[in-house]
Each structure stands twice: as structure tokens, then as C-alpha cells.
Amino acid sequence: MKGTILTIGDEILIGQxxxxxxxxxxxxxxxAGIVVCEKCSIGDDRRQIVQSLERTLQQSNVVIxxxxxxxxxxxxxxxxxxxxxxxxxxxxxxxxxxxERMLASRGIAFNDLxxxxxxxxxxxxxxxxxxxxxxxxxxxRDSKVIVSLPGVPFxxxxxxxxxxxxxxxxxxxxxxxxxxxxxxxxxAESMLAEAIAxxxxxxxxxxxLAYLPNPGAVRLRLSAYEVDGxxxxxxxxxxxxxxxxxxxxxxxxxxxxxxxxxxxxxxxxRRATLAAAESCTGGTIASRFTALAxxxxxxxxxxxxxxxxxxxxxxGVDAASIEHYGAVSEPVARQMAEGVRRxxxxxxxxxxxxxxxxxxxxxxxxxxxxxxxxxxxxRTVAVCKQCGTDRGQVIDRASAFAIGLLRDAxxxxx
Amino acid sequence: MKGTILTIGDEILIGQxxxxxxxxxxxxxxxAGIVVCEKCSIGDDRRQIVQSLERTLQQSNVVIxxxxxxxxxxxxxxxxxxxxxxxxxxxxxxxxxxxERMLASRGIAFNDLxxxxxxxxxxxxxxxxxxxxxxxxxxxRDSKVIVSLPGVPFxxxxxxxxxxxxxxxxxxxxxxxxxxxxxxxxxAESMLAEAIAxxxxxxxxxxxLAYLPNPGAVRLRLSAYEVDGxxxxxxxxxxxxxxxxxxxxxxxxxxxxxxxxxxxxxxxxRRATLAAAESCTGGTIASRFTALAxxxxxxxxxxxxxxxxxxxxxxGVDAASIEHYGAVSEPVARQMAEGVRRxxxxxxxxxxxxxxxxxxxxxxxxxxxxxxxxxxxxRTVAVCKQCGTDRGQVIDRASAFAIGLLRDAxxxxx
Numbered sequence: 001m002k003g004t005i006l007t008i009g010d011e012i013l014i015g016q017x018x019x020x021x022x023x024x025x026x027x028x029x030x031x032a033g034i035v036v037c038e039k040c041s042i043g044d045d046r047r048q049i050v051q052s053l054e055r056t057l058q059q060s061n062v063v064i065x066x067x068x069x070x071x072x073x074x075x076x077x078x079x080x081x082x083x084x085x086x087x088x089x090x091x092x093x094x095x096x097x098x099x100e101r102m103l104a105s106r107g108i109a110f111n112d113l114x115x116x117x118x119x120x121x122x123x124x125x126x127x128x129x130x131x132x133x134x135x136x137x138x139x140x141r142d143s144k145v146i147v148s149l150p151g152v153p154f155x156x157x158x159x160x161x162x163x164x165x166x167x168x169x170x171x172x173x174x175x176x177x178x179x180x181x182x183x184x185x186x187x188a189e190s191m192l193a194e195a196i197a198x199x200x201x202x203x204x205x206x207x208x209l210a211y212l213p214n215p216g217a218v219r220l221r222l223s224a225y226e227v228d229g230x231x232x233x234x235x236x237x238x239x240x241x242x243x244x245x246x247x248x249x250x251x252x253x254x255x256x257x258x259x260x261x262x263x264x265x266x267x268x269x270r271r272a273t274l275a276a277a278e279s280c281t282g283g284t285i286a287s288r289f290t291a292l293a294x295x296x297x298x299x300x301x302x303x304x305x306x307x308x309x310x311x312x313x314x315x316g317v318d319a320a321s322i323e324h325y326g327a328v329s330e331p332v333a334r335q336m337a338e339g340v341r342r343x344x345x346x347x348x349x350x351x352x353x354x355x356x357x358x359x360x361x362x363x364x365x366x367x368x369x370x371x372x373x374x375x376x377x378x379r380t381v382a383v384c385k386q387c388g389t390d391r392g393q394v395i396d397r398a399s400a401f402a403i404g405l406l407r408d409a410x411x412x413x414x
Numbered sequence: 415m416k417g418t419i420l421t422i423g424d425e426i427l428i429g430q431x432x433x434x435x436x437x438x439x440x441x442x443x444x445x446a447g448i449v450v451c452e453k454c455s456i457g458d459d460r461r462q463i464v465q466s467l468e469r470t471l472q473q474s475n476v477v478i479x480x481x482x483x484x485x486x487x488x489x490x491x492x493x494x495x496x497x498x499x500x501x502x503x504x505x506x507x508x509x510x511x512x513x514e515r516m517l518a519s520r521g522i523a524f525n526d527l528x529x530x531x532x533x534x535x536x537x538x539x540x541x542x543x544x545x546x547x548x549x550x551x552x553x554x555r556d557s558k559v560i561v562s563l564p565g566v567p568f569x570x571x572x573x574x575x576x577x578x579x580x581x582x583x584x585x586x587x588x589x590x591x592x593x594x595x596x597x598x599x600x601x602a603e604s605m606l607a608e609a610i611a612x613x614x615x616x617x618x619x620x621x622x623l624a625y626l627p628n629p630g631a632v633r634l635r636l637s638a639y640e641v642d643g644x645x646x647x648x649x650x651x652x653x654x655x656x657x658x659x660x661x662x663x664x665x666x667x668x669x670x671x672x673x674x675x676x677x678x679x680x681x682x683x684r685r686a687t688l689a690a691a692e693s694c695t696g697g698t699i700a701s702r703f704t705a706l707a708x709x710x711x712x713x714x715x716x717x718x719x720x721x722x723x724x725x726x727x728x729x730g731v732d733a734a735s736i737e738h739y740g741a742v743s744e745p746v747a748r749q750m751a752e753g754v755r756r757x758x759x760x761x762x763x764x765x766x767x768x769x770x771x772x773x774x775x776x777x778x779x780x781x782x783x784x785x786x787x788x789x790x791x792x793r794t795v796a797v798c799k800q801c802g803t804d805r806g807q808v809i810d811r812a813s814a815f816a817i818g819l820l821r822d823a824x825x826x827x828x
Contacts, residue, residue: 010622010637011626012440013440013450013452014440014444014450014591014593014637015438015439016635017437017626019433022433023431025429026427027428030428036428036429037456037457038455038456038462038466039427039455040452040453040454041436041452041454043451070625071603072603072604072625073614074623074625103604106602106800108602111604111605111608113608114604131802152627154804154806188517188520189484189485190485190486190517190522190525190528191523191525193485193487194527208424209487209488210424210425210458211484211486211489212425212431213484221425223424223428276718281701281704282700282701282703282704282705282709282713282716283698283701283704283716284697284704286696286697286718287695287697287700287809290695290718290720290770290809291809293771293805294773295696295720296720296721296774299696299718299720300721301718301719301720301723301724302696302718302720303715303717303728304690304697304704304713304715305715306709306710306713306714306716307713307714307715309715309758310714310715310758313757314715314717314728314757314758343727344723356704359707360710391705391707392705395705
């Protein structure tokens, strides 16, 4: 079973947006055992849509299309599909009522353009878009499936999960795809490859190995396509165990989810609570946790103490420490973590204070210098780390590092 | 002049990474007047690489390929290209010396795999990769250009900028592409389209209009391909000026301007300060401001008061109000804004309290219900708004709406 993802929109071709839709669709298809053989992005152009659809249908059983379903004239996907299928359009009363209700709740009048969103090709099955005004569409031709979804990421995501995947699973007899990733750190890619050459050579041909270098880590992914999932997952586990014995000091762990998801699970399981005091990360750590459903069970309070006064008055950081050591210092990081832990009553607290740039650096504390602290029921740890030179990079790396430090501190706590 | 971007790597097709390389390459090509007609991602597969290359060469003068140049066995792009061009490989001493020097600086031995990185197809021009070990390669055939670049974003970016773009500009006589974006806020896409219908109809045919809806904003992009850039840029400016006169209250700015950037400018100019008290937006408002360079001049403090205790003890919200009206209510939103304004000493404060979901909704206050408040030196305003049904959507929309409310309140303040 093969699939192609076709994303439509001039904004993709001119680099105005990052296409994350195809990433999410690729994950869904892979998880269900559908091998994605190509991802292709094209413009809002009738001829190109038809050509790409015809070409990709030759190589795949399923083509998932996103984009071009808005109410305005530049969006032509729906019309183009109806023409290609040679069918007329019908007015879907259910879609119309839904769009009207959605707009009414936001105080927006239902106009002709919105009415146009309820027009769908006669030959399609409507996929109900509970979260938006453009319906998804399911087509079949010559035992192949073509799905058209709106380009708004969360609408697309809900439709993939709730409508498309259940139908694909019911429609086709799907085999399984297995991907497992092991993370190594401390060996450059070429040295790692040398160190594990014999292990790599002994891999059975249906296990495909990929090296994915990252700054500071090389991930090793084993993939198997259209197999008996359970059996292959066991096989991969054994192979990874051999690898762990071969290079024990370099194996960091297995990539499953994000570190904040890992912390989220740990805190939820332990029924422990969290608070954050952020200076240079400016609310990013809090927002990464609060983006996760269920965060309110453990996330009590975050303080973005950007000014020294906020550090002192809200978190109780000692003015003399700021004066003597500077706001970006170990004592201040420690007092921030302990302060937010105290005022919130949380079990764990994480704090950051650093220089995000582009201004504010000095020879002793250049842009990118960040002090981190984690306060637990039994102790406070503090670390200093250089997190890059670009403001966005510093915020991103510092947030990730802080959450990693928090994870380690929680794991060590009995 | 047309171009295609071909990104190679199984990790893209399984959704393990987000392909940002093609975004950056698309921007470079567009800026130089090369129309990107397709972006295509395929696996590390010899047959697929050859087929896609041959196909995309038919539609474009330039094909930029990234990925598959690492030292390990899963990377096959270089070998495949050499085979396709029918040429042998040569050992490039300059590349070898550079790789050896780079590795030595990190204390890594130069092994056979690294030596392999200095092997390049005889028919290519090497593009020196100052930041990595895999060289870029420039090929020509039948007056078309094929460029192969490493997939590491940082290395690819430097090669595009320093090596590829200057050569493309020298090699081809390029026309220009103009993209200009105007940002509106406050009108839904369909209402905006209705309001500007006459303006849209009067656009000359070579100006292509696109609607790009975002939570809280709709961007309008005008694009013109292969034109006299200066003349068209002036034309677009005039068209946007007409639009500004048509809907003055809804125009936020141009290009990538966001509402937070507008508030950032307003506060910086007025030397006024800001604080935020966030419940359902969980730090997102703070992080949007603190992501901007110079935010420390006005952003004093943010409080993510997720728990009722944090609302009471940190912000001074009255326990009786929470009890009587609930945490998601007008009195609580007002007290949060006033509370964070008081403890931080800021001139302006914004507050959100709502139900992000998926749990916590009720018939009276369903998921997506958010109360907003803005406190200024002279008054506090509060508004309730329905912000959607999906957690990410609610957080995103509520953050955008809160920042818009803040902008309006600052603008009205003398």
C-alpha cells in the first residue's frame, strides 16, 4: 500500500510558510502501514493539480491532498477536482448549516462566499470538518482513494484522525510499518558508523538503517515496511539491545516523544506539580507544558520575571544578589526556582535567566549565556550553558535544555 | 526561469523531520526571480532519485537537490548522480584537507568514511562547504543546472547564499518576482473578500492575489512573476494604498508584521511598559512579546496563573469572586489584569482566563470560552469570546485576540 501527499498552495512554493501538514499526514499514514513514497507541493494552478494527481495516482493507492479549499477566488482545488472527476456540484445542507452556525458563534454573517463552501462535488463523500468551514472530501476511482483536506493545520489534523484514518483502515487490508529510533551521543557520525559496522552488516535485509545526525547526537533509525509489526518490533528491540552492549557509553535512549511530553507523563503519574520562573525564555517553557491537554492537573504557576523588580517582588529574589552577581547568575537562577516553588506550592520548579540577545551581552557573559535551576522537594541544582547566538535559537535551546534538566531532576527524585 | 526543489531522505517521508530546507531554498530562488514550480520529497532510493530528476528537469531550468550526502551507507545521492551523469569519481584534495581539519578541531580521527566524503563526481564543480564535511556539487547538462547540497540546514543555507545564488545569477539572465503582503486583522476571510471585492476585480491580470488566513489575521499577498521588479513594486504599493483607504481600521501592517510587533512598536515609542496574566493561554502571550528583540525595554512581568491559588496568592484575585463567578469570568479576568499591573508596576496589563479543553467545558461555558481583560492607566476593559474547540486553536486564537485587544486599548489611551 503506497500513498502520496500532495500539498497545494503558492505560499508553499514561495517559502512563505513551512509545510507541517505533510509531516503530520506522513505520520498518520506510516502509523497505519501506508508507505509514503512521495510528498509533492505545487501551486494553485489547475493544470499542475491535474497533472500531479494523475502522475501520483500511478504510483500510489491513496493520494492525500491539502490546501486550496478556502472561500476566496485563489482557492481552486475543489473546482478542479470536480472537473477532473467530470461531476457537477451539489449544495450540502449539513455543511451549510454547520458553517452558518460556526460563523454566527463568532458574530460573522453568512455570505455568498460561505455559501460556496457548502458546494461539494457530487461524486464525493463529505468528511465533516467540525473545526472549520471547508469540508473534507473523499473520492474513489479505479479502486484508488483521493482525499482532499483543508490546509489549516488543526482542521486537517482532526479530519485525518477522525475521518480519514478510520476509513482507510476499513477500506484497505493494511500491513504494518515499523520505525524505531535509538539516540546516541558522544560519537561523530563517521566514528559511530565505524564502531557499529559489524552490527550494521549483520542486519537482515528487510531492516533499513538510517543515520540522522543532530547537533550533539546521532539518531539511528531502523525501519521495516509492510511486515508483521509485532514480530519485527521484537526483532528491532533485540538488535538495539546488541547495539547497547556494543557501545553502552554512547546510547542515550530511545526517541519516543518530546521531552516535555515525557515530563508531563512523569508528573501526571506521580501526581506531582510544577511551576516555572522564566527570564530569557519569556514564557516558552510554560507554553510548551500548557499546550498539552491535561497540563492543568500539575502546572500551577509560571512567572515571566523579565524585570529585576519582578524577580524581587514576585519571586522574592534578593536585590543584593542581583546587584552583586548580576541577573544572569547562579544565585539568581536558584532563588528564582526556589521563589516560584514557594509562592506556587509546587513540588518542582524550573528557572531560566540569560541573555537572549541581540543586545545585552558582555565579554564575561556573551549573548547566549543562560543560567538554569531546578528546585525539587529535596534540593536545588543549577547549571550554566551557552545556548547560541541568535535570539530565537537561544530561547529555543534554553527552553529545551531547561525541560531536559527538569526531567533528569524528577527522575532522580525518589 | 523555473526551478524545482528535490529533497531526499526517508526521514521526510515518514514524518520524522520537518523539511525547512525547501522553505529556505524557495525564498532564495524567488528573491532572485526563479519561479519555483514544484517542491518534491522522495526517499533514499536510486530509481526514485533518477526518475524524479529526469521528470523535474523537463519542467525546470534549475533543480536544487538536498540530502543524502552523509558518510554512511544509507546516503546514496552522490553515487546516484555520478552514475546518472555517466562519470567516474575523483578524490578532491581540497575537500579532504578541509574535512580532516574540521574533524581534528573536534578531536575526531579522519577515517575511510570521511575519506569517502572527498570523493566527488568528475563532471561536477565542487561548492566549498565551509561549515560541514559534505561538499556541495554543481552540474550542468543541456543548458540546465543541477545542484546537490547537504541536508544539514545550516550547511545548506550557507552554500545557497555563498555559492549557489551568485553562480545562478551569473549563469542566467534572471527577471524578477515580486511578492508583497498586507496584513489585516478584525475581519473573517469571507467578510474581507466581500469588503474588498471591487478592489480585487480591478487588479490587473499580472497581479495574483492570495488570501492567507491566520488566527486573528488574514494576510493578502499580491505576486507578480517575471516582471520589471521596480515598476511592479510601485504598482503594488499603490494598490495596497487604495486598500488601506478602503478598510483603514483593518490594516495592521505589511509583510511579516504581526500584531505583537505593532504593540512592540507602540510601547517602545511611548516608553510604556507591559505585563501579562495568563491562564488558558499558558505563557503564549508572554512568549510572543519576549521573542522580539528589545522586549526587555517594556515587558516587565508575566504570570501564568494556571491554578486558582496562583490567581489568588500571586495576582491577588479575590477567592470569593472565583467561588461565586468561576475562574473563567469577567470579574476574575479584570482582577487578573489589574493584579499583574499592580505587582509589576506596568502601565498596561493583559489577562486571559478560559477553557482550552479538551476537558473542563460545561453547557454554560463550553470549551473555547475565554474572558479577556486589559488594564490601562485609566481603565480596565473586559470581553468574552468563543475561541474554538481545539486546544491548540483556542490557545492560538485567544493569544491573538488578547494582543489585538491590547493594541486597541493602547491606541485609545492618550
